[in-house]
Amino acid sequence: MISRHGPELISIVLLLACLGRALAAEHPFLVVKAGQFEALRAKAEKEPWKSMKADALARASAGLRVKKTDGNSRTCINYARYLGACALAHVLDPDGAAGHARRVREAILTDLDAVSFKGQWEGAVPPCNAVFMSIIALDTVHGGLDAEARAACEKRIEAKLKHIRPRGAWPLARYGAHGTWAVYRGKRTGPDDRYFKELMSQITADGVTTTAVTYAWARLGGHYSRTVKAAYMDVLEFTGLDRRYYRNAKLREFHRWLYALAATPARQPVPIGDTILAARRMGADFSPLTWRAGNFGPEAGAAAAWFLGDARPPGHILAYVLPRGPLPEPRVPGSRLFPDGGAWFRRPVDDPDALMAVLYNIKSPGKWHAHKETNGLALAGRGERLLVNGGWLGPSQAGAARQNTLTVGGRDHRTKRGGGLTEGLIAPGLDYACGAGGPAIADADWRRSLCLVHPGEGTSGYVVVCDEVRAKGPSTVTSFLHPATESPVRRVGDRWEYEARIDHHALGKGVRLGIYYVTRPTSVTETEQTSGYLRRMPKVGRHRRLAAAYGADDNGRGPLLTLLVPRDAEHGRCAVRRLAKAGASGAVVDHGGGVADLVLAGPQPAGAGADGVAFDGRFAVCRRRKGETVLFFVRKGVRFAGGSGAVAGFASEKPVSIVMAGRTGRVVSPGTRITFLGKGLQSVRLDEKAVETAGRDADGTTVLVPAGTHAIELGAD
Secondary structure, eight states: OOOOOHHHHHHHHHHHHHHHHHHHHHHHHHHHOGGGGGHHHHHHTTTTTTHHHHOOOOOHHOOOOTTSSOOOOHHHHHHHHHHHHHHHHHOGGGGHHHHHHHHHHHHHTGGGGOOOOOOHHHHHHHHHHHHHHHHHHHHHGGGGHHHHHHHHHHHHHHHTTTTTTTSSSHHHHHHHHHHHHHHHHHHHOOOOOHHHHHHHHTTTTSEEEEEEEEHHHITTTTTTTTTTHHHHHHHHHHHSOOOTTTTTTTHHHHHHHHTTSBBOOOBBBOOOOSTTTTTSTTSSOGGGGGGGGGGHHHHHHHHHHHHTTTTOOOSOOOHSSOOSOOOOOOOOOEEEETTEEEEEEEEOOOOTTEEEEEOOOOOOOOOOOOOOOOOOOEEEEEEEEOOOOOOOOGGOOOGGGGSSEEEEBBOOSSOOOOOOOOEEEEEEEEEEEEEGGGGSSSEEEEEEEEEEOOOOOBOOOOOEEEEEEEEEEEEEEEEEEEESOSSSOEEEESEEEEEEEEOOOOOSOEEEEEEEEEOOEEEEEEEEEESSSSTTTTGGGGGEEEEEEEEEEOOOOOOOOEEEEESSSOOOEEEEEOOOTOOEEEEEEEEEEEEEEEESSSOOOOSSSSOOOOOSEEEEEEHHHHTEEEEEEEEEEEEEEEOOSOEEEEEEEEEEEEEEETEEEEESSSSEEEEEETTTTEEETTTTOOOEEEEETEEEEEEEEEEEEEEEEEEEE
């Protein structure tokens, strides 16, 4: 029995089918239309399009040389790049258009046979990419071939596509190849939900990878071996079949993160998840898709422009036709907080030697290439990666003990996801974030805080790590650090001070990492670790690992403080010493010239020996310049008294996390009254708006600070 809606449904189906056939008949239409050719040719009169045209013509005229010694992946890459060049040459060179179309036909009918569709990844993903570029190129040169030549190419592509199952491992490649063919043939007339769902599963709600940094780059950044995984979305967007991509908030944030923060200031991949630690530069062979980053918004475009530097776009059809406009002016990345993704801190200067520190913590489910590195650390500085992780590949390298993280009772993390960031502050001079262990740690409540103390005039930059662990019972807490060194780590002090020479896949010479266990561990064990799955990639070699063990009693532990100080011949000469007086728990970072930082575990009562500083909180950082407090930070505290200075401290009714540099700063408030201590304070502005004072006396001014994160500005006489 046909429902009363039956005729309407049948009509809609027939209409969509007709539209699909009509769409398929109007080639080219996948990424470019014939009506655009003239305007695209006009662009080639100026740079960078002029150079792109020259590159495409040169690649096309050089021909495709298939070597038996190349291996299947390289064969596929060369094939796909050649077709990308030939397709662009066909568009831009009308006098030679017939010859370029002939080159595409010959490549599909002859050279595609050199691609093997057997085996695991190499017999699946690169071949999917080769088929994808065959479809794109054939569609582009469609008008330059007669019906017989087109039919022969289509028959060959369809025959090769039968070797690729529509579903299985590496789904994005399969969906992209089969999906693009379905669009070409007019059989897909709407969105591809399977592709969209799989794509979005590889990104957290905030736009950070759920796999690994290098896989985020290779898959969604569009590496030449697997452009199909990301470029299928461009086909869906261009044809109008699915407009969910360029305007999607997650994808816009992802592309901004990918080009701004997934690489160190020296543009090496940040070692999170499966990472080939021998890789020297992220994206050295830039994907043609990089130049269309601006399609995902101006922030993503500006980040990509910084990431690319002076790199020139290749003569490739996708690099030429996909961008909706030129990339904006480069924007140097700065620190960012991702509740579902972690803290990615870096100095906002375009300097390969700049400091960068990462606290990785995702709430979204981690994919196969992710590691068990909830609250895992990454650190770069002086042009080097200073910490490395388990490397590549998969479960053999994914355990928590192979990352820069922590375990309780010697048990591996239960999951690859944690509790995300609980709070954070980005402020001049100091960035702070706290991540929760969440489901990764079964037998304890764990919070890890990361502070990046930025270098300044006469001061060195360094990192503070504070672990707050409350175990359910007596247990051992073990903190793992993997300095990027192949040499034995030198112990300087009595089980609290170590120095690692950075010589593991290093770019230069002379960089060292000082490691200070301010909270003295029960033991520190040094072992040699593999930097990846050596049977698959022996060149990654081995590095050293430090495992610092702490005993947790029935009541758990207080803050476990660790300092990480990068050094080379010119930087990081600060002296670090433990506070030796009774009642004091912390360290002094002496920069010289009358400038010293106090890094303190709390609470710290007055008169405990911390140079006149007293506070009640989890931990604190305080900078004194010739006896005057110029910067302070407190996590979850209700009081800080730092002596003299523009702002001497604060007192609050409920715990807050706060950083103040002079009379400006930021605070995470639960909604409480805060008294800012300092003589002559007259006004308080929150988020650039004046607030009414709730009290004022000779020692300070009190205001009600609503719940949330706020910028602070204090006014004085």
